[in-house]
Each structure stands twice: as C-alpha cells, then as structure tokens.
Amino acid sequence: MSAAAATGIRLKLAGTGPLLDTVMEYSRKYCNIEYEGILNDEKLSKIISNCYFVMVPSEWYENNPMTIVESYALSKPVIGSQIGGIPEVIIQGKTGYLFESRNINNLIQLFQMTLNLSEESYLQMCFAAREFSEKYFSSKDHYGKLMQLYSQIINNVKGNQFKNNK
Numbered sequence: 001m002s003a004a005a006a007t008g009i010r011l012k013l014a015g016t017g018p019l020l021d022t023v024m025e026y027s028r029k030y031c032n033i034e035y036e037g038i039l040n041d042e043k044l045s046k047i048i049s050n051c052y053f054v055m056v057p058s059e060w061y062e063n064n065p066m067t068i069v070e071s072y073a074l075s076k077p078v079i080g081s082q083i084g085g086i087p088e089v090i091i092q093g094k095t096g097y098l099f100e101s102r103n104i105n106n107l108i109q110l111f112q113m114t115l116n117l118s119e120e121s122y123l124q125m126c127f128a129a130r131e132f133s134e135k136y137f138s139s140k141d142h143y144g145k146l147m148q149l150y151s152q153i154i155n156n157v158k159g160n161q162f163k164n165n166k
Contacts, residue, residue: 001026001033003107008032012047014039048074053114056080059101064089072133077125079110095129
C-alpha cells in the first residue's frame, strides 16, 4: 500500500485479514487506494478482468497461490513477491514481475516500469499469462498428470510386491 500511495497508482484491495485496520486507514487517507471488502467469485472476476495487473504481495510461503492461477485464467499478468512458490509461476517479464518481499523501493520501481509498458508489450504479457494458465492449470492437463502419477504409484507397488514375493 505504501508503494501505491507513493506512486499514485490505483490499487483495489479485496478480502480480509489481520491488517484490515491498516487497509481501511490507507483507503481513507489515499484516494487511489480502495478497499472492496470480501467479494464473491463473480465480483472478484469482474475486478480482475478490469485491472491492469494483479498484485500478490504475499509474505507467506505459499506453494501455488490460487490468486495467480485465477488471474492468469483471466489473461492478467501478476506482480508477486519473490517468496515461496510464487517465483515458480511468474515468469519474470513474460507473465508478470517479481519483487523482493517487503522491499517498497523495488515495488515502486516495478509500478513505474509497468506504467511505461507499451500496449504491445502489455498485451503480450496478457497473452503469455493466459497461455501459461492453459498449459499448466487446465483440467485436461491436471487429469493427465494425475493419471500418470497414479500409474507410477501402481507400477511401483506391483514392483515391490513382486520383489517381496521372491
């Protein structure tokens, strides 16, 4: 929020958590920061569809944040903290940008950089985000990987049973 306040970039926040009082304070103090509350899927999808980038400033070591998956599915690039599994799903400069967690100056630089992206570069990022989503998060892909894993497990169990019966 400090980086948005410093740059004047418009920021919409959704959800709840232990920092809600701070979020409310910023939204009252800065006209470019809005708190949307807890949103249902339809309202959240509408906000994501109408945004330029989605921010995932997580300080938690998340493995594969659904926020990124949902954003990519809606063709939106993501700016995320370089922590946990986030760097594994954001391709720097292609599907979004990574910043050092809690590094406000780094985030301010990224905000300024995104504001200077050409329309063509931005649209390429949107396309790459959607393509990443379709390649790695589609139900068909997930089903295929799950069935492959099940086959490996079954073959390993059968192999171990054969060794134990000798």
